[in-house]
Amino acid sequence: MTKLQKGFTLLELMISLAIGLLVVSAATAIFLSAQRSLGFQLGMGDVQQNSNFGLAMLTHDLRHANLNTPSNQKINNKIVGSGVIFAQENYPSSLHANLIDDVALSQQNLQEDATTGNSDQLVIQFVPQYQIEEAFDFDPDDETQKINERLVSNTDMFDCEGNSIEFTTAKDGEDTQAIRPTMVQRYFVQKLPTSQQGSDGLDRYGLYCDSGYYSAGDSIITGLGTNAQLLMQHIDAFKFLLGVKNPQNNQLRYVTIDQYKTLMSSITAEKDYLQVISLQVSVVARSATNIGADAGLNNKTITLPGTATAVVFDGDANLNKKYIRQLVTQVVGLRNTLGAS
Structure with a gap:
């Protein structure tokens, strides 16, 4: 006795393909x-x-x-x-x-x-707000002999190029305010x-x-x-x-x-x-x-x-x-x- 084989019809294949294309x-x-x-x-x-x-x-x-x-x-x-x-x-x-x-x-x-x-x-321009510290220079041959006394500025700031803003502002007795640099x-x-x-x-x-x-x-x-x-x-x-x-x-x-x-x-x-x-x-x-x-x-x-x-x-x-x-x-x-x- 011959066994019949079942499969999709051409119409079913076309419908499935259409649905698949829509999903994709x-x-x-x-x-x-x-x-x-x-x-x-x-x-x-x-x-x-x-x-x-x-x-x-x-x-x-x-x-x-x-x-x-x-x-x-x-x-x-x-x-x-x-x-x-x-x-x-x-x-x-x-x-x-x-x-x-x-x-x-x-x-x-x-x-x-x-x-x-x-x-x-x-x-723009501005004068940084300085913190003033004393600094001493000594004779290298005789540390008891002070050569110079200066006021050193330290602003803890940086300019817009990334450079630290630090300057020696004045010698002892000089006008610190007048000599401070302007940025x-x-x-x-x-x-x-x-x-x-x-x-x-x-x-x-x-x-x-x-x-x-x-x-x-x-x-x-x-x-x-x-x-x-x-x-x-x-x-x-x-x-x-x-x-x-x-x-x-x-x-x-x-x-x-x-x-x-x-x-x-x-x-x-x-x-x-x-x-x-x-x-x-x-x-x-x-x-x-x-x-x-x-x-x-x-x-x-x-x-x-x-x-x-x-x-x-x-x-x-x-x-x-x-x-x-x-x-x-x-x-x-x-x-x-x-x-x-």
Whole structure:
């Protein structure tokens, strides 16, 4: 007797194959969506971590502006010792002849960046709060013979380049306050080194800080313009606004550097000077890697504070969309102006 063999019919096979294809398609779609979402989240996390860490360092430094300077706690473009440096008048006269404006002064739209415009440069100054200790030098041939007695400063601070701020400030009997050095720090955008550039043709920039110092009677600012430390990678633009207090009504408003200079140019009475009491700093941070196929979702426009038009980035527009960018803004109260009238 012949035994009959049973199996799937052609119709059943076709139905099973169709169902299988639907399941695989759904699983693939979920996988790809999750992958794109992960790439987007990693890019956003990269931007936030970079910008938040960098701005925390920047704002910590900016709060030192005007500390212990001879400006009587005032910040403007006409007084020696102003914590924000606008013009040569904010420096002692001994420095004026050798100042390089593009290094020593805060300026609007000075530095090339990753946009079709330019970024600002911010320059501040302060005198660190020193701890004074006595130090003695002895004759190497006779330790009972004291050669010199000095006051040595130790601030337990570091400048923005990572250098320890320690100076020999005075000999015994000299005026320690008059000889203490003033720190000068500038913040600016600059193209990253070749080793940190990508292969896609888009230039990458970072936010840098350059530090120097001068003492009473010096003719140059030592160290300024010779080195710089990278604070934040992948920064496409850097801008800041000045928080200005009107002495007539004590109202506060934010203006650009050029707007501030224009306002102050018509003011001659010191009692009417517009004093700067805060800074609003902004950076446009870019993700380190692109988000690939998900670029179509990245249609956000960015408008920098103090400007009326959206930022336009250098390079291919479609390629630029593959990078996540975020505007991060921080307001810094300049605590060393609180006593100014």
